[in-house]
Amino acid sequence: MSYATSCRPSRACGAAAGSTREELEDFRRSHLDPLNVQWMLSRLDSPQQLATHDEVEQVPLATTEVAAADGLVQRVLGALAHAAPAVREAVGIFMAAQYTASLAAEPLYIHPDTLLRRLTRADELLP
Structure with a gap:
């Protein structure tokens, strides 16, 4: 886990933890994540003193950070994000x-066994 700390004159020190990454290419990102958490907490003037990237990483979905939102979708859904529309x-x-x-x-007009096969396929596509 990567950490970034901040001390504001009006508050005690806080800490932000980044997410763990498995791939070497994501090493740099794992150091930027806690900085983004720290920036977000200070921007929101949050009284929270400790936060992890995993707790706040959905915020880009509600903002204009398209690249961050795409990264979140890829990490959570993996290949399911690009699966067949039926799945x-x-x-x-x-x-x-x-x-x-x-x-x-019922609303799909398919047999429940067909639905279960599609759900099994979806489960196989998850990271």
Whole structure:
């Protein structure tokens, strides 16, 4: 884990922890993550003294940081982000049907076993 600390005159010291990375190319990113957390906490004037990148990494989805949002989607969804539309649709409807295969299969006009095969494929595509 990478750490960045900050001491503000009006507050005690705070710490921000970056996410761990598996690939060598992501080494630099693992050092920038805690700096981004630190910047975000100070910008929001947050009283929180400790935060991890994993806790706040969804913030770019609500901002204009398209590259950061794309990186988050890739890390969380992996190949599922680019799967066949039928597979992605099956996952979304299954979740909306509160994880009940028989209810999710109806609006898709497919047999529940077909839905389960698509969900198995989706699970295989996750990192």
